[in-house]
Amino acid sequence: MKKLVIVGGGNAGTLLANLLAGKLDITVIEPNDYHIYQPGLVDFMLGELNEDAIKRPTGALLRLSIKWIKSKAVKIIPEDRTVITEDSKKYEGDYLVIATGGTNKDMFKLRGYHTLDEGKTIRELIENPKGKNFVVGSLPGVIKCPAAPWEISFLIKRKYPEANVNIIVPVKQPPQLQVPMFNLFSKIASSLGINVITGFTITNVDYEKKLIISTEGEKINFDNLTLDTPITTNFTDLADKSGLIPVDKETLTFKDGVFVIGDANNTPTPKTGASAHFQTEIVANNILSEIEGNKSREKYRGEAMCAVYAGPKSGALVWLNYEKSKALGPSTMYYYMKKTFTYMYWASLYGSIDIILKPMFSYLSKNN
Ligand SMILES: Cc1cc2nc3c(=O)[nH]c(=O)nc-3n(C[C@H](O)[C@H](O)[C@H](O)COP(=O)(O)OP(=O)(O)OC[C@H]3O[C@@H](n4cnc5c(N)ncnc54)[C@H](O)[C@@H]3O)c2cc1C
Structure with missing residues (x-):
C-alpha cells in the first residue's frame, strides 16, 4: 500500500x-x-x-x-x-x-481569534466590555475568512444596540472579486448603524491612550479592540x-x-x-x-x-x-x-x- x-x-x-x-x-x-x-x-x-x-x-x-x-x-x-x-x-x-x-502574524500585540484560548479572551471582553466603543476589523494582507470581522461587528451591534461599533477595512477599494461581498456587508452594516472605515492601514496601537493610528495619521478611539492580523x-x-x-x-x-x-x-x-x-x-x-x-x-x-x-x-x-x-x-x-x-x-x-x-x-x- x-x-x-x-x-x-x-x-x-x-x-x-x-x-x-x-x-x-x-x-x-x-x-x-x-x-x-x-x-x-x-x-x-x-x-x-x-x-x-x-x-x-x-x-x-x-x-x-x-x-x-x-x-x-x-x-x-x-x-x-x-x-x-x-x-x-x-x-x-x-x-x-x-x-x-x-498562524497570525505577531503585530502590535494584537490578539487574534483563531484558537479556543483566544476566543475565550474575546468572549470575556465582549461579555464585560470596557466601554461602549468597539473597533473590529483586520490589517492588510491575507486573513482567515475575510467575512469574519464583518460578522463579529454585526453580532456585537446586535448584542449591544447602543454601542458605537466601527469596522476597519484596510483597503479603500476591495479587489474585484470581493466587491459584491463588500457592497452587501456595507449595506447591512449601515442598516445596523455600524460605522464602516475603509482604507485605514494601522501603523500603531496606543494601548494607554486607547487609540489606533493609521499610516496617514488618522486616529480612532477604542474601548474594546478586536483586529485580526494576516496569516503566514x-x-x-x-x-x-x-x-x-x-x-x-x-x-x-x-x-x-x-x-x-x-x-x-x-x-x-x-x-x-x-x-x-x-x-x-x-x-x-x-x-x-x-x-x-x-x-x-x-x-x-x-x-x-x-x-x-x-x-x-x-x-x-x-x-x-x-x-x-x-x-x-x-x-x-x-x-x-x-x-x-x-x-x-x-x-x-x-x-x-x-x-x-x-x-x-x-x-x-x-x-x-
Ligand atoms: C473566527 C473564524 C471564523 C471563520 N468563519 C468561517 C466561515 O464562516 N466559513 C468558512 O468556510 N470558513 C471560516 N473560517 C475559516 C476556516 O476555519 C479555515 O479556513 C479552515 O479551518 C482552514 O482549514 P485548514 O485545514 O487549512 O487549517 P486548520 O483547520 O487551521 O488546521 C490546521 C491544523 O494544522 C495543525 N498544525 C499547525 N502547525 C503544525 C505543525 N507544525 N505540525 C503538525 N500540525 C500542525 C494545527 O494544529 C491545525 O489542527 C473561519 C475561521 C475563523 C478563525
Missing part, C-alpha cells in the same frame, strides 16, 4: 485522511488533542455556543485505520516527502500533504513572498507527490473552510487517480463559500471562484444555514454532506 503522510489534522487534513482511509497507509501528524470548529468561535465569542459545541477529540474524528502521531512537525523536506517531528522522529511517504493552516505558514523556508506556500492553483501541487491544501497555500481565494474542503477533495481524487488509474483528474477552480450571521435571524451568503463572485441575502435562510452547519461540520470531515454541498455549489456557479 502507498504511504501518505499528512501534516496537520485540522479541517483539510482530517477530511483528506478520512477520504483516503483504507486506500493508502495514512499517518496524520497533529499536536492538538482537540479539533476546533473555527467558524463556531464567532458564536462562542458572542456567548451563543459553549465550548463543547465547537470542539471534538482529534482521534475521534479520524477513521480507525489512520495513524495519528500526536506531535508537531518541525521540518518538512519536500524533496524526500519527509517530515521531522519535535521528538526527532522521521516520517516519509509516497505522498506528502501539508495542511498546517495559517510556520514553514517559512517553504513560503513565497505572501508568507504562504506556493502551489499550482488548480492541482494544489507544490512538488511532485507533495500537495498543500487549505489556509497554508497561496491560492488566490479566501481562506475558508469551504475552500479547504473542496481543495482536499481535488487532491484526494487526484492521488486516487494516480494510484488506481480508473478516475479522471480534477482541477480546483477557486471555489469558496461563507455564510454569515447578519442580524437577528438574518444571514448572508458569499460564494466565489477564481473568476466570479456573488453575495446573497440578507435572508433568514442563510441564518439557519450557518446555524445548522455547526452540527453538519463534523459530518463534513468524512465527506458525508457532499450530497448537499456539491449540488449547491453547482447551482451557485451557474446562476448569476
Whole structure:
C-alpha cells in the first residue's frame, strides 16, 4: 500500500485522511488533542455556543485505520516527502500533504481569534466590555475568512444596540472579486448603524491612550479592540513572498507527490473552510487517480463559500471562484444555514454532506 503522510489534522487534513482511509497507509501528524470548529468561535465569542459545541477529540474524528502521531512537525523536506517531528522522529511517504493552516502574524500585540484560548479572551471582553466603543476589523494582507470581522461587528451591534461599533477595512477599494461581498456587508452594516472605515492601514496601537493610528495619521478611539492580523505558514523556508506556500492553483501541487491544501497555500481565494474542503477533495481524487488509474483528474477552480450571521435571524451568503463572485441575502435562510452547519461540520470531515454541498455549489456557479 502507498504511504501518505499528512501534516496537520485540522479541517483539510482530517477530511483528506478520512477520504483516503483504507486506500493508502495514512499517518496524520497533529499536536492538538482537540479539533476546533473555527467558524463556531464567532458564536462562542458572542456567548451563543459553549465550548463543547465547537470542539471534538482529534482521534475521534479520524477513521480507525489512520495513524495519528500526536506531535508537531518541525521540518518538512519536500524533496524526500519527509517530515521531522519535535521528538526527532522521521516520517516519509509516497505522498506528502501539508495542511498546517495559517498562524497570525505577531503585530502590535494584537490578539487574534483563531484558537479556543483566544476566543475565550474575546468572549470575556465582549461579555464585560470596557466601554461602549468597539473597533473590529483586520490589517492588510491575507486573513482567515475575510467575512469574519464583518460578522463579529454585526453580532456585537446586535448584542449591544447602543454601542458605537466601527469596522476597519484596510483597503479603500476591495479587489474585484470581493466587491459584491463588500457592497452587501456595507449595506447591512449601515442598516445596523455600524460605522464602516475603509482604507485605514494601522501603523500603531496606543494601548494607554486607547487609540489606533493609521499610516496617514488618522486616529480612532477604542474601548474594546478586536483586529485580526494576516496569516503566514510556520514553514517559512517553504513560503513565497505572501508568507504562504506556493502551489499550482488548480492541482494544489507544490512538488511532485507533495500537495498543500487549505489556509497554508497561496491560492488566490479566501481562506475558508469551504475552500479547504473542496481543495482536499481535488487532491484526494487526484492521488486516487494516480494510484488506481480508473478516475479522471480534477482541477480546483477557486471555489469558496461563507455564510454569515447578519442580524437577528438574518444571514448572508458569499460564494466565489477564481473568476466570479456573488453575495446573497440578507435572508433568514442563510441564518439557519450557518446555524445548522455547526452540527453538519463534523459530518463534513468524512465527506458525508457532499450530497448537499456539491449540488449547491453547482447551482451557485451557474446562476448569476
Ligand atoms: C473566527 C473564524 C471564523 C471563520 N468563519 C468561517 C466561515 O464562516 N466559513 C468558512 O468556510 N470558513 C471560516 N473560517 C475559516 C476556516 O476555519 C479555515 O479556513 C479552515 O479551518 C482552514 O482549514 P485548514 O485545514 O487549512 O487549517 P486548520 O483547520 O487551521 O488546521 C490546521 C491544523 O494544522 C495543525 N498544525 C499547525 N502547525 C503544525 C505543525 N507544525 N505540525 C503538525 N500540525 C500542525 C494545527 O494544529 C491545525 O489542527 C473561519 C475561521 C475563523 C478563525
